[in-house]
Amino acid sequence: MNSIKNITFIVTKDCQLACKYCYLVGKNSKERMPWEVAKQAIDYILGHEEDFREESVVWDFIGGEPFLEIELIDKICDYLKTEMFRRNHHWFNSYRFSFSTNGINYDSPKVQEFITKNHEHLSIGITIDGTKRKHDLNRIYKGGAERGSYDDVVRNIPLWLKQFPHGGTKVTISSADIPYIKESVLHLFSLGIREVHINVVFENVWKEDDDKLFGDQLIQLADEIIDGGYYNDYSCSFFSENIGKPLDRVLYNQNWCGAGMMLSVDAAGNFYPCTRFAAYSLRSKKPIIIGNVHDGIDKNKLRPFLTLDRTTQSRQECIDCEVASGCAWCQGENYDAADTATIYQRATAICKMHKARVRANNYYWNKLYRKLELEDMREEFEKSKPKSNDLIC
Amino acid sequence: MLQYLIILLDETSTSFCHYENTRKERNLIPLDVLKKGIRYGMMENLMIQFVFPKYDLPQEYKDEVETIDHSKIKPIADEADVWVADEPAKVDGNVPVVLRVSKEVLFEKENEVVEMLKSVPRLNIVLTDVETFTENDFTRYKSLLERVAAEVERMYVDGKSPQINLLTDRMMLSAMNNCGAGDMSVTLAPNGKFYVCPAFYYENEEDSIGDLEHGLDIRNKQLYKLEYAPICRHCDAYQCKRCVWLNRKTTLEVNTPSHEQCVVAHLERNASKELLRNIRKHGTFLPEKEDIKEIDYLDPFDKRETWQ
Numbered sequence: 001m002n003s004i005k006n007i008t009f010i011v012t013k014d015c016q017l018a019c020k021y022c023y024l025v026g027k028n029s030k031e032r033m034p035w036e037v038a039k040q041a042i043d044y045i046l047g048h049e050e051d052f053r054e055e056s057v058v059w060d061f062i063g064g065e066p067f068l069e070i071e072l073i074d075k076i077c078d079y080l081k082t083e084m085f086r087r088n089h090h091w092f093n094s095y096r097f098s099f100s101t102n103g104i105n106y107d108s109p110k111v112q113e114f115i116t117k118n119h120e121h122l123s124i125g126i127t128i129d130g131t132k133r134k135h136d137l138n139r140i141y142k143g144g145a146e147r148g149s150y151d152d153v154v155r156n157i158p159l160w161l162k163q164f165p166h167g168g169t170k171v172t173i174s175s176a177d178i179p180y181i182k183e184s185v186l187h188l189f190s191l192g193i194r195e196v197h198i199n200v201v202f203e204n205v206w207k208e209d210d211d212k213l214f215g216d217q218l219i220q221l222a223d224e225i226i227d228g229g230y231y232n233d234y235s236c237s238f239f240s241e242n243i244g245k246p247l248d249r250v251l252y253n254q255n256w257c258g259a260g261m262m263l264s265v266d267a268a269g270n271f272y273p274c275t276r277f278a279a280y281s282l283r284s285k286k287p288i289i290i291g292n293v294h295d296g297i298d299k300n301k302l303r304p305f306l307t308l309d310r311t312t313q314s315r316q317e318c319i320d321c322e323v324a325s326g327c328a329w330c331q332g333e334n335y336d337a338a339d340t341a342t343i344y345q346r347a348t349a350i351c352k353m354h355k356a357r358v359r360a361n362n363y364y365w366n367k368l369y370r371k372l373e374l375e376d377m378r379e380e381f382e383k384s385k386p387k388s389n390d391l392i393c
Numbered sequence: 394m395l396q397y398l399i400i401l402l403d404e405t406s407t408s409f410c411h412y413e414n415t416r417k418e419r420n421l422i423p424l425d426v427l428k429k430g431i432r433y434g435m436m437e438n439l440m441i442q443f444v445f446p447k448y449d450l451p452q453e454y455k456d457e458v459e460t461i462d463h464s465k466i467k468p469i470a471d472e473a474d475v476w477v478a479d480e481p482a483k484v485d486g487n488v489p490v491v492l493r494v495s496k497e498v499l500f501e502k503e504n505e506v507v508e509m510l511k512s513v514p515r516l517n518i519v520l521t522d523v524e525t526f527t528e529n530d531f532t533r534y535k536s537l538l539e540r541v542a543a544e545v546e547r548m549y550v551d552g553k554s555p556q557i558n559l560l561t562d563r564m565m566l567s568a569m570n571n572c573g574a575g576d577m578s579v580t581l582a583p584n585g586k587f588y589v590c591p592a593f594y595y596e597n598e599e600d601s602i603g604d605l606e607h608g609l610d611i612r613n614k615q616l617y618k619l620e621y622a623p624i625c626r627h628c629d630a631y632q633c634k635r636c637v638w639l640n641r642k643t644t645l646e647v648n649t650p651s652h653e654q655c656v657v658a659h660l661e662r663n664a665s666k667e668l669l670r671n672i673r674k675h676g677t678f679l680p681e682k683e684d685i686k687e688i689d690y691l692d693p694f695d696k697r698e699t700w701q
């Protein structure tokens with residue numbers, strides 16, 4: 001298996017937007033990572049090669065809006081490349097730089113220069129919520145005038161797709177977004193985005209009947225994708241053949257989420273098992289800091305993450321569940337929602353939504369395969385079907 | 394299953410375990426709280442362990458304590474079921490002793506520890522700073538255990554049967570026998586509230602798990618059980634304390650031990666293995682027990698890839 005380490009720099013908490021669902025909004029933090037901290041983090045990580053044995057690395061930059069700090073990022077990436085080479089580090093031949101951006105300054109000269117320079121090692125995702133109506137409902141500029149950002153983002157999509165034809169986008173669904181799921185996914189397809197990674201939030205936000213509405217949307221979406229023939233070239237991660245099966249408690253006992261295999265560093269130089277454990281993304285618990293750039297990583301604090309398995313953190317109902325596969329969790333949300341300060345209590349707010357997804361997913365594959373069989377196309381489809389990775393966060 | 398109720402008779406009750414009790418101001422448990430605590434123990438079928446302070450208790454407290462079957466944990470002084478010592482020294486009296494020591498004191502006063510062992514029916518050594526062990530300390534601890542084991546072997550050959558938790562418990566055990574706080578025992582503090590163990594009370598009084606009025610409310614109770622401890626359930630260092638309080642302090646989870654805890658316990662396990670082998674060279678000993686296996690790790694965490 002090709003193991004991958006994910007290392008995240010929280011480069012800034014600033015952003016041009018004030019999206020209504022963003023946990024940073026209202027906190028008005030402009031905190032940015034000083035170069036010294038970034039450098040110390042890199043020196044520590046690359047200096048402890050024995051503790052980072054994964055074959056490859058993804059250096060991830062998040063914000064706020066990471067491209068607001070393009071100069072810092074450029075400096076970090078240059079330093080990373082030089083240092084990985086100088087140290088003859090095993091990651092030198094196997095690294096990527098990854099970004100999730102709001103896309104607003106994607107075409108700025110500095111960002112474009114950076115892209116040209118690092119193109120073959122880059123993954124960039126641009127966030128669009130769906131149609132203009134849907135996007136501008138939430139993704140508005142700072143300043144209180146309710147000005148949506150859709151036009152400024154969509155303007156950059158053709159350039160982005162020219163540079164990254166396989167560019168995907170990530171959509172997160174909360175209760176209020178349910179009625180727009182179908183139109184949003186189809187809209188993203190119509191913009192030329194072939195991979196839509198979409199999932200529902202893990203937080204306990206669901207209202208009564210949300211699962212029914214959600215199921216209806218997914219069935220309508222399934223019909224559109226199949227009847228419209230999108231399934232050959234486009235993928236929407238809601239539909240996946242592997243979900244909705246029982247899981248053997250011994251054979252499938254792995255943890256779902258990668259917290260602890262990842263590493264996140266903030267502007268103060270603190271290390272976290274994942275960004276979700278930093279103070280700014282927690283509602284009610286203390287941050288879990290596993291070290292800092294001066295003292296390094298406290299390996300004892302990683303032990304719970306590295307030994308966590310599915311059954312130890314799940315209730316019996318989840319262990320016995322007939323449709324358990326694909327039912328995801330986020331360790332950070334589990335921790336945030338738990339009755340005590342533990343990562344060992346799985347939050348299950350998502351349960352009814354997962355079950356609705358499974359039913360719609362069954363419908364999708366049954367309908368699609370029947371159609372393909374009638375058209376004598378099944379074999380061909382199996383050979384070349386688009387892959388969709390179930391990204392969870 | 395819950396079996397024990399530990400009652401701290403005073404704010405300054407002696408520490409008998411890994412935690413430090415730094416409280417200096419006397420504050421007896423109110424008599425009515427003590428009475429309710431005892432009644433609670435009776436109703437829940439719990440064995441009560443009273444933890445005494447250094448000073449003599451008022452007569453009405455002594456009388457109350459005697460209203461139930463119990464054991465007494467006390468600093469070395471008068472009659473008790475367990476004595477607690479903070480220094481190794483010869484002891485008079487046929488009472489098991491808990492010796493709380495730091496690694497430095499243990500390394501420096503090895504001879505006194507051996508003398509102490511010879512003078513008591515059972516010696517329970519609690520290291521008060523397990524979490525600070527370094528590689529160098531592991532090496533020193535390993536050779537200390539070897540030397541003490543040689544003494545224990547001699548004592549067996551002389552027909553005695555000394556008991557020292559670090560070396561002889563593992564020889565006798567066939568399953569985990571850990572502290573059990575939060576699972577087999579809970580603690581009643583002088584404020585009338587329950588805690589996982591005294592350490593949780595002294596660290597943060599807000600951290601209670603119920604009170605005498607409303608009963609116990611242990612959130613995520615399963616996490617105190619062995620089956621819910623991913624590292625420990627794969628382990629055979631059965632004598633290990635598996636201190637859930639230290640676990641939380643070092644790894645932030647009550648069910649996950651630190652590396653230091655595991656290595657220390659495995660050095661003890663391996664020394665017990667040798668001791669058992671050596672005693673058997675002199676004749677039949679514990680014939681129903683199998684040899685302790687040879688293993689190639691000191692921290693079960695390092696073998697996690699091999700767990701199912």
Ligand code: SF4
Binds near residue numbers: 410411572
């Ligand atoms: S958790 Fe157990 S071993 Fe640890 S201090 Fe408390 S009683 Fe002692």
Ligand code: SF4
Binds near residue numbers: 629650654693
């Ligand atoms: S040695 Fe480690 S794994 Fe074994 S019981 Fe003790 S704490 Fe748990």
